[in-house]
Amino acid sequence: MIPITSSALYLDGITVSFDGFRALNSLSLTMDHGELRAVIGPNGAGKSTMMDVITGKTRPDTGTALFLGQHDLTTLDEATIANLGIGRKFQKPSVIETLSVFENLELALNGRRSPWAAVWHQLSPADLDRIEETLSRVGLDGMGDSRAGLLSHGQKQWLEIGMLLLQSPQVLLVDEPAAGMTDAETQKTADLLRSLAGEHTVIVVEHDMDFVAALACKVTVLHEGRVLAEGSLRQVSANPEVIDVYLGR
Numbered sequence: 001m002i003p004i005t006s007s008a009l010y011l012d013g014i015t016v017s018f019d020g021f022r023a024l025n026s027l028s029l030t031m032d033h034g035e036l037r038a039v040i041g042p043n044g045a046g047k048s049t050m051m052d053v054i055t056g057k058t059r060p061d062t063g064t065a066l067f068l069g070q071h072d073l074t075t076l077d078e079a080t081i082a083n084l085g086i087g088r089k090f091q092k093p094s095v096i097e098t099l100s101v102f103e104n105l106e107l108a109l110n111g112r113r114s115p116w117a118a119v120w121h122q123l124s125p126a127d128l129d130r131i132e133e134t135l136s137r138v139g140l141d142g143m144g145d146s147r148a149g150l151l152s153h154g155q156k157q158w159l160e161i162g163m164l165l166l167q168s169p170q171v172l173l174v175d176e177p178a179a180g181m182t183d184a185e186t187q188k189t190a191d192l193l194r195s196l197a198g199e200h201t202v203i204v205v206e207h208d209m210d211f212v213a214a215l216a217c218k219v220t221v222l223h224e225g226r227v228l229a230e231g232s233l234r235q236v237s238a239n240p241e242v243i244d245v246y247l248g249r
């Protein structure tokens with residue numbers, strides 16, 4: 001296929017209907033390489049559905065969805081898209097609570113091996129370095145031996161982001177990471193996501209406006225399945241339509 005865009009992600013005219021109801025209604029969104037973007041909007045605006053389309057969980061009725069200008073995301077299955085380098089973090093952490101932090105990261109690194117092969121696989125010095133580096137990156141230095149189940153809610157979210165990073169995704173989709181976090185954890189999460197931008201293309205869906213402010217990035221406001229406004233948080237916050245449907249509530 002001849003690339004029609006050099007963007008990391010290119011969505012155009014994406015429509016998704018559920019029994020006649022349009023969850024996405026001609027949605028268009030473009031992400032540059034290494035960009036960090038916050039996506040906000042009222043409940044039911046289509047934010048999670050947009051992530052479902054990007055990850056191949058939901059097929060749009062119409063529209064274009066390209067990864068790196070060449071992979072047609074509307075025709076690929078979820079596993080293929082994940083292997084191409086699009087990773088997603090759901091709101092609920094999926095760490096294995098009975099394993100240590102280190103073991104969870106080890107499993108993520110070995111993601112493509114069978115569980116038994118992963119357990120018995122001897123880590124190379126390079127693997128060990130990557131895990132240590134990831135621990136420090138997500139703010140869990142020295143906590144490798146801790147049981148994952150004993151981590152705070154925020155620490156579990158960071159472990160999960162670490163597990164995602166070990167799969168080296170080019171694009172990271174993060175749905176409501178700050179939900180349920182303390183103010184300090186929220187701030188640390190914003191710092192972490194900001195540090196990932198540049199190297200990764202990151203889309204963050206969130207309702208917490210203090211968190212979105214801390215991300216200090218371009219904001220896309222979704223409403224009724226389409227883009228209502230785009231710009232800095234300051235710009236979209238001053239938009240009367242955005243105030244009317246979302247921020248003023």
Ligand SMILES: Nc1ncnc2c1ncn2[C@@H]1O[C@H](COP(=O)(O)OP(=O)(O)OP(=O)(O)O)[C@@H](O)[C@H]1O
Binds near residue numbers: 043
């Ligand atoms: N599988 C489905 N079947 C039917 N309707 C669905 C399905 N998935 C989503 N919807 C509907 O599509 C609309 C968009 O939902 P979506 O989950 O994308 O919203 P959202 O912006 O993520 O909202 P929230 O902020 O509450 O997470 C909602 O009205 C929802 O009920």
Ligand SMILES: [Mg+2]
Binds near residue numbers: 048
């Ligand atoms: Mg959602």
